Amino acid sequence: MLDDRKLAVLRAIVEDFVSTNEPVGSKALVDRHNLDVSPATIRNDMAVLEEQGLIVQPHTSAGRIPTDRGYRLFVDRLSAVKPFSTAERRAIETFLAGAYDLDDVVMRTVRLLAQLTRQVAIVQYPSLSRSAVRHVELVPLANRKLLLVLITNTGRVEQRVVELPGDYDDQSVTRLRTVLNSCLDGHKLTDVASIVAELPDRVEPRERANAAAVFSVILETLVERHEEKIVVAGASNLTAADFSQGLREVLEALEEQVVLMRLLGESDDESSVTVKIGAENDVLGLRSTSVVATGYGSGDRALAKLGIVGPTRMDYPTAMGAVRAVARYTGKILAES
Amino acid sequence: MLDDRKLAVLRAIVEDFVSTNEPVGSKALVDRHNLDVSPATIRNDMAVLEEQGLIVQPHTSAGRIPTDRGYRLFVDRLSAVKPFSTAERRAIETFLAGAYDLDDVVMRTVRLLAQLTRQVAIVQYPSLSRSAVRHVELVPLANRKLLLVLITNTGRVEQRVVELPGDYDDQSVTRLRTVLNSCLDGHKLTDVASIVAELPDRVEPRERANAAAVFSVILETLVERHEEKIVVAGASNLTAADFSQGLREVLEALEEQVVLMRLLGESDDESSVTVKIGAENDVLGLRSTSVVATGYGSGDRALAKLGIVGPTRMDYPTAMGAVRAVARYTGKILAES
DNA sequence: CCTGGCACTCTGTGCCTACGAGTGCCAAGT
DNA sequence: ACTTGGCACTCGTAGGCACAGAGTGCCAGG
Numbered sequence: 197m198l199d200d201r202k203l204a205v206l207r208a209i210v211e212d213f214v215s216t217n218e219p220v221g222s223k224a225l226v227d228r229h230n231l232d233v234s235p236a237t238i239r240n241d242m243a244v245l246e247e248q249g250l251i252v253q254p255h256t257s258a259g260r261i262p263t264d265r266g267y268r269l270f271v272d273r274l275s276a277v278k279p280f281s282t283a284e285r286r287a288i289e290t291f292l293a294g295a296y297d298l299d300d301v302v303m304r305t306v307r308l309l310a311q312l313t314r315q316v317a318i319v320q321y322p323s324l325s326r327s328a329v330r331h332v333e334l335v336p337l338a339n340r341k342l343l344l345v346l347i348t349n350t351g352r353v354e355q356r357v358v359e360l361p362g363d364y365d366d367q368s369v370t371r372l373r374t375v376l377n378s379c380l381d382g383h384k385l386t387d388v389a390s391i392v393a394e395l396p397d398r399v400e401p402r403e404r405a406n407a408a409a410v411f412s413v414i415l416e417t418l419v420e421r422h423e424e425k426i427v428v429a430g431a432s433n434l435t436a437a438d439f440s441q442g443l444r445e446v447l448e449a450l451e452e453q454v455v456l457m458r459l460l461g462e463s464d465d466e467s468s469v470t471v472k473i474g475a476e477n478d479v480l481g482l483r484s485t486s487v488v489a490t491g492y493g494s495g496d497r498a499l500a501k502l503g504i505v506g507p508t509r510m511d512y513p514t515a516m517g518a519v520r521a522v523a524r525y526t527g528k529i530l531a532e533s
Numbered sequence: 534m535l536d537d538r539k540l541a542v543l544r545a546i547v548e549d550f551v552s553t554n555e556p557v558g559s560k561a562l563v564d565r566h567n568l569d570v571s572p573a574t575i576r577n578d579m580a581v582l583e584e585q586g587l588i589v590q591p592h593t594s595a596g597r598i599p600t601d602r603g604y605r606l607f608v609d610r611l612s613a614v615k616p617f618s619t620a621e622r623r624a625i626e627t628f629l630a631g632a633y634d635l636d637d638v639v640m641r642t643v644r645l646l647a648q649l650t651r652q653v654a655i656v657q658y659p660s661l662s663r664s665a666v667r668h669v670e671l672v673p674l675a676n677r678k679l680l681l682v683l684i685t686n687t688g689r690v691e692q693r694v695v696e697l698p699g700d701y702d703d704q705s706v707t708r709l710r711t712v713l714n715s716c717l718d719g720h721k722l723t724d725v726a727s728i729v730a731e732l733p734d735r736v737e738p739r740e741r742a743n744a745a746a747v748f749s750v751i752l753e754t755l756v757e758r759h760e761e762k763i764v765v766a767g768a769s770n771l772t773a774a775d776f777s778q779g780l781r782e783v784l785e786a787l788e789e790q791v792v793l794m795r796l797l798g799e800s801d802d803e804s805s806v807t808v809k810i811g812a813e814n815d816v817l818g819l820r821s822t823s824v825v826a827t828g829y830g831s832g833d834r835a836l837a838k839l840g841i842v843g844p845t846r847m848d849y850p851t852a853m854g855a856v857r858a859v860a861r862y863t864g865k866i867l868a869e870s
Numbered sequence: 871c872c873t874g875g876c877a878c879t880c881t882g883t884g885c886c887t888a889c890g891a892g893t894g895c896c897a898a899g900t
Numbered sequence: 901a902c903t904t905g906g907c908a909c910t911c912g913t914a915g916g917c918a919c920a921g922a923g924t925g926c927c928a929g930g
Contacts, residue, residue, distance in 0.1 A: 221891070222892075222893080223891085233903075233904090234905075235892095235904095236903075236904055236905070237902085240894095240902090242893090243894080253892085253893080255911065256909095256912095257891065257892045257909085258912075259892070296694070297692060330672075331672045333682070335668045337667070343684060343688075345682060347672060347680060347682075351680075353682065353690060356633065357633070429788060430788075431768060431784050431788065432781050432782075432784035435784065436781070443772050444769050445769075447768050451766060451767075451769065558922065558923050558924085560922085560923080561922095570872070571872070572873095572923095573873055573875090574871085574872055574873070576925075577871090579924090580925080590923085590924080592880060593881095593924075594880040594881075594923045595880075595881075595923065595924090596924095
């Protein structure tokens with residue numbers, strides 16, 4: 197049904213349309229690619245491709261453009277991730293290596309990705325739920341108030357103010373700090389909930405009220421407050437692709453943390469680059485955009501995800517190459533620090 | 534030269550143009566406002582206003598639109614900040630009061646401001662240089678590495694990894710922590726530089742190398758790293774005002790921290806609302822936008838600034854009212870916490 | 871100083887035509 | 901069975917033109 201030449205035609209249509217942003221006709225195809233057939237033959241092939249729902253023509257007597265399904269087939273079977281040259285990879289690595297703390301790593305990553313792909317880049321902070329506690333700190337702030345600082349092995353610092361039901365003295369704070377550190381240190385954040393549940397036994401009865409307040413804030417911070425932090429860069433790149441009137445909706449969607457989480461979160465395989473095309477993103481308002489994403493991490497396991505958002509008319513091979521390369525080197529940097 | 538009626542005409546032109554986005558003609562003016570004169574009279578007035586550079590016509594035989602100078606005069610002499618109703622103020626207050634830490638306060642503030650004004654909102658984090666040290670914490674991370682955590686009285690937490698030249702033991706870290714806290718606690722960040730300069734005398738000689746590394750990072754963090762953090766929200770509101778092709782440049786400018794700093798930073802008076810119109814912002818690419826900004830703080834002194842960015846064609850009285858109200862209540866929340 | 875009248879200058883719109891790109895289909899060739 | 905050339909058909913785009921409408925500037929009169 198779809199022989200090799202028809203697939204080649206589809207590939208050519210996608211490539212031409214991506215680079216010119218104009219519907220591509222049969223004559224232009226045979227000229228620009230060295231297909232050894234006549235335009236009429238191509239037209240027949242095109243008719244079949246259109247019947248399959250892989251391409252459409254915007255209006256009668258215009259060239260064809262790929263549909264979401266067409267892009268999907270292109271990505272799955274007709275294209276390969278474009279690898280980066282060694283020079284490019286070295287540039288990426290040195291740029292990221294200049295970062296001096298976690299915030300800076302994430303910031304540099306998202307900007308780099310936006311610049312490389314000329315799309316909107318989104319990067320999720322290394323996830324709380326997959327990292328481990330490295331240190332817990334309690335800082336007396338004022339009467340009946342403590343600042344709780346949680347430091348993870350990914351260098352992330354979480355802070356919350358705790359309001360205590362009763363007064364405290366320095367000794368009790370020190371004791372509590374010691375208990376927390378000895379019990380939580382090195383444990384995965386996912387296990388913290390069950391550990392904290394058993395902690396009250398290890399605290400003197402008269403201090404339990406205050407301790408309980410601290411414990412509940414820890415749980416809130418780590419468990420209930422699932423909103424992972426996500427940063428965005430390169431929104432101005434959206435103006436290049438003419439979204440006619442959808443631009444507003446795209447910008448609005450990109451400001452919603454929840455939407456970004458869903459965009460990144462739905463992919464199953466964490467180590468490879470996944471592509472969601474057009475309506476495959478069931479986010480309203482992003483029906484005409486594609487998402488290229490992957491997981492990244494400091495070791496073998498993925499800590500979080502990053503990716504790009506752009507028009508469905510996108511240079512997928514290059515975008516996938518950039519996402520993969522950036523994810524790899526960001527993970528490397530995180531592992532080293 | 535500019536009598537009362539001419540000023541009233543200017544005011545009417547600004548108001549009409551802001552609400553309709555169409556050049557306003559003499560006939561429409563007398564209809565919509567109750568000026569007891571004929572259109573011809575208005576035309577004469579308009580000619581004078583145009584001669585003064587306060588209004589222009591986009592093309593011959595079109596209505597007039599205000600120039601930057603026209604808006605300037607309007608803001609300075611023809612309009613009053615529009616106060617918010619008590620209901621609105623209560624809504625603002627309760628919305629902000631729900632925040633549970635500094636990040637959340639800032640996040641809520643910027644979103645609120647964007648929503649109230651339907652413009653792009655920018656909020657600067659409470660400035661380091663005007664707050665005081667509340668606590669310094671040193672956390673052993675790995676061999677020859679410490680995590681330095683600085684906590685300010687505005688609830689802001691700064692973190693940096695310190696690479697030490699030599700090994701350390703727990704005791705030396707504890708001593709250093711004690712010294713730092715006793716010397717820096719409660720001092721303004723602006724004074725920290727001079728205090729730190731004298732600190733080496735209070736450290737044992739064999740620990741000076743490590744201590745010096747920590748001191749230099751403190752200085753870097755507080756002094757050299759001037760990039761104050763700024764958050765932006767409501768970029769999608771830019772699509773409502775049609776910037777024709779300048780949209781890309783505006784979006785690009787809004788992603789540059791440095792540009793945002795300049796936008797907010799140039800106003801002298803910190804307690805009142807300042808307005809920069811069009812080319813008064815000497816930032817390239819923001820020539821057709823206006824900035825309405827003010828300082829906000831937890832007490833009598835301003836800690837940082839916040840404001841909005843929008844097209845010069847903006848409802849200034851309402852925008853100024855919103856900026857003032859939000860600044861006031863955000864400051865109040867910060868003072869309470 | 872205000873007002874009504876008048877001529878003038880634009881822009882925007884609708885309509886028509888011509889043109890060109892591109893297709894679909896068919897009959898003929900390999 | 902597939903490919904090819906030819907041909908008619910469809911539509912979107914661009915240019916030309918006339919026309920209406922909005923708005924102005926100016927002038928003479930109140």
